[in-house]
Amino acid sequence: MRCFKELNFYSLFFMKSTRTLYYSTLGLLGGLCGWTLMQSGFHVFDALSISGITGLNIVWLNKFIYEGALIGLGLGMVLQARVSLWYHHDLVHIMSKIFFGAVVGSATGLFCFGLGHFMQIWHISPILSRLTSWTLLGLFIVGTTEYFRSHSGILLPRIISGGIGGFIGGGIFELLMLYQMSGPEHLYGLVLAGFSISLFIGLYENSVTSFALRVLTGKQEGQIFLLDQNSFTLGYSSQNDFILNGYAEVCNLHAHIYKKDNQLFIENTDADSEVLVNYRQVDQQAMKKGDVIKIGTAQLQYYEI
């Protein structure tokens, strides 16, 4: 009976690629979400215009507005929750993230596509303006997800990779529109745009990851945290990068892991509780390959390539 997967270069590579695939699937689903919402929104819009509520149907539910907003909603909803989905957080937590991402995503979609529309009014060529609005959408959605996700703050390269993904996705969308592909070209375009945004984020994260933490005991046994940032927080609350849920004596913000000179350090952030590295209490220490870290009752093993 297997208990733990092996941890070496190849297994980590495999894990990273599956994560990228997972993220890209999520992006694809986000695009599909946006498309279905657009389709249903069209009907809603139609019904409103027939019922004839003046001032509502034409001015504030202008078609382009809701199109941009719904694309943003679909993509933001899924991209906000991608990390929580990957680490299998609580469903309530994920629902709140999805709701938040939907609101923020629709706002950013509104802003970006509105800007593109204004550019068209200023006689900038429509293809260029659409491409800029797609790029901006990628930038902003990834930026907001990074900013609101955790303690770690804004990570510029990741946001830029999101922007590149948006640019390429928008380009595909434009090409499909240009050649008048048979079938629902909006669907293909949106799905590919979502896919490329999340793929580029995943590729960037893969290039950074070379450290991992494996959970040895308890509820999350066998889970592997891939460390792909310069600083992480570990703890019980949902604001953390890595959430240790279902363990006794783990406090809200328990430990802080940061990279310095290509070496990882662990730091105890809570004065009342303790972090043990190799069963020795620690304030701040560099970690070695194979170290056993004990946080509350949870035990973690550290791995690096």
Next chain:
Amino acid sequence: MFSQIFRNLCACASSVGLIFISVFYSTLLPAAEDAVTESVLNEDDTLLSFTDYLFPETYFLKIDNNPLLTFAASLLLFAVVLLVVYALWYLRKPKVSTLPGAGFKLLNLNEQSSFIPLKAEVQTLEFLTKIQTSQKYRLSANLNRVTLTPHQNTFLVEDKNFKNALLINRRRSHRTILCDNDVLDVGEMILLYCNNDVPAGKIQRTTRMDYQLPVSQVKPKGPVQKGTPILTPAGSQQEILLVRNMNTLGSSNFNDVIITSDEVALIHAKIYKVGQSWKIINLLNHETTTVNGRRIDQRFLKDGDEIAVGDTLFKFSTSKVQTKQVRRLRTETAKKETAKKETAKKETAKKETAKKETAKKETAKKSVKT
């Protein structure tokens, strides 16, 4: 009330838009201005024309006028997508294996580990040599001297040989009752003991809960030479300078480096200078001193070596001592400043005395005159 605020906001937004338009395309300006004034001043009917001007009928994403799906179908598809997301979430659920009875799991990193069940009988750890592993691990030859005896649903580990490299929770121990989630180091193998019947907190083992830095040192007097080696205990930023040529380590107060621990002997080890290099020597045969994980008797030390005396870890480094020099500079500057102040004080005092003297003379002259 609300509509008024709304209209004001509208006016602000449209004026900002106008500024942009005027920058880019000046001939549009008069028409747009008319539209704004109309929209703000008049009723809702004219608002329509203004928005028509800003957002013309060429829809941005060119959505079809006859969509593919009906309303119900699109909502259904949306629900299906959400379901797929839920399924993806469910796929990532960690598989917790609730195994009956006691056993070991291999924790070595390159290992696809399997559960090794333990029978409830007296046995030795020799079965570890028979486990199939992807690579050979070095194990002690005397594993038959380590016995596991059943004891209240768990096992009692007894190490009857001092030379076995057996650590339980990364500490040397000769007799221990195993709890759930204990980590055993047997040679190069790392094992995790699992037993669901006995959770981790159930058996009370004597542990020192009060945490204080276990290592202390008599503070060196005077300036520190270049190249004095530094010992840093694991888990803290404390630095111990080995000032003398011969330093003893141990739990007694006579030592140069005092380690308060149960597993350190009164005089445990010695670090001394041999020519330009440093050497560590273990002073008692039945106690352990290790360098880089190897039990040693005596050994030359290099920069970055890890020394373990009993259960206390150190890092040995022979880098240059710079902190003292900086401090000395500071004190020098402080001295200079104080000297300056003193000279200034003296000058002012001199001036004052001179003034007083002149004043006295004058008063004396006046008195003479009168």
